Amino acid sequence: MEPDLEVVQIRPGESFAAWSHGYPYRTVRWHFHPEYELHQVVATNGRYFVGDFIGEFEPGNLVLTGPNLPHNWVSDVPKETIVPLRCRIIQFSEGFISGAMKALPELAALAPVLEASRRGLLFSKEISREISPYMEEVMDAQGVRRIELFMMIAGLLSRAQGSRLLASASYRPDPSGYMSAGINKALAYIRENLTQPFSEADLAAIAGQSTSGFSRAFRQHTGMSLVQYVKRLRINLACQILMSDEQASITSICYEVGYNNLSNFNRQFLTEKGMTPSRFRRLLLDNINTAKAAHGGARKQHLSRRDKDRAAQGSPREEALC
Numbered sequence: 001m002e003p004d005l006e007v008v009q010i011r012p013g014e015s016f017a018a019w020s021h022g023y024p025y026r027t028v029r030w031h032f033h034p035e036y037e038l039h040q041v042v043a044t045n046g047r048y049f050v051g052d053f054i055g056e057f058e059p060g061n062l063v064l065t066g067p068n069l070p071h072n073w074v075s076d077v078p079k080e081t082i083v084p085l086r087c088r089i090i091q092f093s094e095g096f097i098s099g100a101m102k103a104l105p106e107l108a109a110l111a112p113v114l115e116a117s118r119r120g121l122l123f124s125k126e127i128s129r130e131i132s133p134y135m136e137e138v139m140d141a142q143g144v145r146r147i148e149l150f151m152m153i154a155g156l157l158s159r160a161q162g163s164r165l166l167a168s169a170s171y172r173p174d175p176s177g178y179m180s181a182g183i184n185k186a187l188a189y190i191r192e193n194l195t196q197p198f199s200e201a202d203l204a205a206i207a208g209q210s211t212s213g214f215s216r217a218f219r220q221h222t223g224m225s226l227v228q229y230v231k232r233l234r235i236n237l238a239c240q241i242l243m244s245d246e247q248a249s250i251t252s253i254c255y256e257v258g259y260n261n262l263s264n265f266n267r268q269f270l271t272e273k274g275m276t277p278s279r280f281r282r283l284l285l286d287n288i289n290t291a292k293a294a295h296g297g298a299r300k301q302h303l304s305r306r307d308k309d310r311a312a313q314g315s316p317r318e319e320a321l322c
Contacts, residue, residue, distance in 0.1 A: 009232075015147065020139055022084045032070045033091070036092050036114065037071070039064075040135050041059055050063065053168070061073075065117060109158040122163060238253050246281075
């Protein structure tokens with residue numbers, strides 16, 4: 001059975017995704033993604049699958065899966081049972097972690113763990129217990145605190161003892177093979193042509209399905225309609241441009257991300273983000289200016305203290321003349 005491609009959304013302004021879900025949930029299926037995933041089970045028992053490995057899990061099960069390694073956790077619960085919180089997840093890209101390791105050489109200690117995760121790495125119960133409070137806090141953490149928690153988790157993983165490799169040494173994930181599945185071809189097409197016009201019929205033809213069949217499969221795969229999915233990706237792209245290019249006009253961004261009507265773009269942005277693009281930019285600039293003002297105030301305070309100290313102690317020239 002070929003795994004489904006899961007499209008991981010790492011929000012603008014964040015280095016990694018941190019989220020949780022209950023059971024049942026749409027991503028509880030045999031799937032893969034290019035990102036690393038640290039997966040900690042909070043509740044339920046069941047069976048989990050990583051590459052060609054099959055095992056039993058219980059609360060506290062902590063596994064790191066590497067890029068494109070298929071995986072799935074299936075809870076053993078009665079039908080119609082709803083579990084509000086089943087697991088917590090951190091997902092991060094190879095680009096992010098390799099960049100962090102270049103900037104911070106001390107992170108080289110994590111390299112063997114990342115390499116081992118390409119076969120799936122099960123950590124001990126002791127490590128899971130140590131990491132658990134950090135995993136819980138990072139779900140809702142903001143700003144620098146997210147990075148602090150990520151680094152604490154990375155440190156614990158790098159020093160972990162008694163970890164177990166899961167998939168066999170001969171197992172090699174082949175994402176190019178997985179992408180032969182029709183729905184995955186369509187998802188790849190959307191990513192590569194996000195700002196271009198295309199229809200559901202176009203994607204259905206790429207997937208080799210009827211339009212109605214593709215619509216059902218797409219909703220089952222992503223948890224949303226094609227229109228909702230494309231809107232979310234385009235609005236997220238607009239946010240990235242707003243954050244990175246202060247000179248770009250709202251109108252130019254509208255057309256750049258694939259909309260051909262400014263009022264519709266504003267309306268969709270408001271629905272998705274709870275504010276208009278112009279307000280989003282204004283709040284972003286306010287935040288930047290506040291940070292600059294705080295930095296400038298701190299610098300003036302520092303200079304003032306330095307001048308007072310010099311006045312009290314006498315400058316080197318004054319001391320030489322005495």
